Amino acid sequence: MTDSVSSLLQEVFSNAETRLKQLEYHPNRTAWLRILQSLQRMGSLELSRLDAKILAATLEDLEQGFAAFQNYAHQRKITVFGSARLGPESPEYRQAQLFAYCISQRGFMVMTGGGGGIMEAGNRGAGLENSFGLNIQLPFEQMANPVIAASDRVINFKYFFSRKLFFVKETDALVLFPGGFGTQDEAFECLTLMQTGKTKLMPLVLVDRTGGCYWKEWDEYVREHLLGRGLISPEDLFLYTLTDDVGDACQQIVDFYRVFHSNRYVRELLVLRLNTRLSLEALDILNEEFADILDSGRIEQTGALPEEAEEDIAHLPRLVMHFNQRNFGRLWQMVRRINKLHPEQPDPLQMRPEQK
Numbered sequence: 001m002t003d004s005v006s007s008l009l010q011e012v013f014s015n016a017e018t019r020l021k022q023l024e025y026h027p028n029r030t031a032w033l034r035i036l037q038s039l040q041r042m043g044s045l046e047l048s049r050l051d052a053k054i055l056a057a058t059l060e061d062l063e064q065g066f067a068a069f070q071n072y073a074h075q076r077k078i079t080v081f082g083s084a085r086l087g088p089e090s091p092e093y094r095q096a097q098l099f100a101y102c103i104s105q106r107g108f109m110v111m112t113g114g115g116g117g118i119m120e121a122g123n124r125g126a127g128l129e130n131s132f133g134l135n136i137q138l139p140f141e142q143m144a145n146p147v148i149a150a151s152d153r154v155i156n157f158k159y160f161f162s163r164k165l166f167f168v169k170e171t172d173a174l175v176l177f178p179g180g181f182g183t184q185d186e187a188f189e190c191l192t193l194m195q196t197g198k199t200k201l202m203p204l205v206l207v208d209r210t211g212g213c214y215w216k217e218w219d220e221y222v223r224e225h226l227l228g229r230g231l232i233s234p235e236d237l238f239l240y241t242l243t244d245d246v247g248d249a250c251q252q253i254v255d256f257y258r259v260f261h262s263n264r265y266v267r268e269l270l271v272l273r274l275n276t277r278l279s280l281e282a283l284d285i286l287n288e289e290f291a292d293i294l295d296s297g298r299i300e301q302t303g304a305l306p307e308e309a310e311e312d313i314a315h316l317p318r319l320v321m322h323f324n325q326r327n328f329g330r331l332w333q334m335v336r337r338i339n340k341l342h343p344e345q346p347d348p349l350q351m352r353p354e355q356k
Contacts, residue, residue: 009043061162068132068155069170074312077109077132078253079167081186082118082177091209093121095246096177099207100125102250111171113163114154118177120145128153134163168193173253174204178214194239195232197328201263201272201335203256208244215242235329238336258339261316266307270323274338277301277317282341286319290334293327 017036023029042055080100086092100110100122110126112119114133123131124147133148135156144154157163164186168174174190176183187206193199206215219242226232243249261273278286278301287298299321304314319338323331 006044006046010040013037013040013043057158058162061157061159062165064155065134065157065162065166068152069166072109072170075109076107076172076257077111077170078103078173078175079111079171080118080122080175080177081113081179081183082122083179083183084113084115084117084119085180086117086121086178088121091212092118092177095207095209096121097125099175099246099249101127102246103253104130106250106254108172108253111167114144114148116143116145118179120147123147134166136160136163164189168199171202173202173256175249175253176204176206176215178208178212191236191239194332195236195328197325201260201332203253204240205249205252206240206242207246207249208242210244212244233329235327235333238329238333255339256335259342260335260338261313264308266305268322269305269320270325271305271308272319272321272335272338273313273316274319275316276342278319278338278341282338283319285341286334286337289337290330293324293330293334295322295324297322 013036017033017040020026020029020033020036026032047055078100080096082092082096088094096118102125104110104126109130109132110122111132111134112122114123114135119133123133123145128147128151131148131153133144133154135144135154137156137158143149144156148154155166157166167186168190176187179186190199190204194204206218208215222232223237227234227237241252243252257275259274259276259278261275263273264271283299283301290299299319302318302320304316304318305320
């Protein structure tokens, strides 16, 4: 039986591979060939029933995630993390709801875990039209909140890892309110991805209740036990910011995209796309202050490179550099410096920081 299934899969994949190779100019041809070849190899592994079910569920998670966000690729989105156990009576819930309302009024969409507590507050503040809920199938505690429950804005994931993939892939800022093990897991995993260059450049803001000490004491722990023992570098502290003010949290996110637009690697080059061109004086300041994060050469201002000249952003100026791919905390620091170097605030109606 196993042999017949394996033979059938090999035949299907072989035919599909032949057809794909004929699509010489399809932009994703190489990627689809890799997908088919990987599935073909797994088809010959005689996977156990459990392994086959894991593969199937993972692909289904990816399929529904890609489908849900396909029409929102150019809309900036914010991920809100926090406890499912903090109800409407808590200051944290009210802060999260107010933050989500504030940031949605600036044109950003809000993504939450789709459950109750802080997640519900985020969806409620943003409103259904500006919300997504990335729910997780659990035997307890995690039902979709009433704001999004009966809508197509709920995505039900089987696995935490595929859910986290879309939280990070689709977002342009990470905002964390107080929470338990899940929130701490999300905080440290996001910081790890940022510290190791496995995510795009974006702000991570830790938001507390007014006058609260949850994140302040967390920050003290990080500084004393992680930084103090040499387990992280001083520059890693630039990866996140703390606030207990909703307006400040919103402004930090908007300001992050004031001049900076997005980043991309082209071969060994880091490309920073900008909303507006920097002066020669500003460029000299960057080269003086951030020479330590370059493997060689200088930070140069250019136009779009052929490999990353997507039509809708080809007109944007670029900063191009041989970044050493180690000092990511300093790189986050440089983005914030770039945003302060432009002498005039760009017109927000022209800049539209929420539009990718």
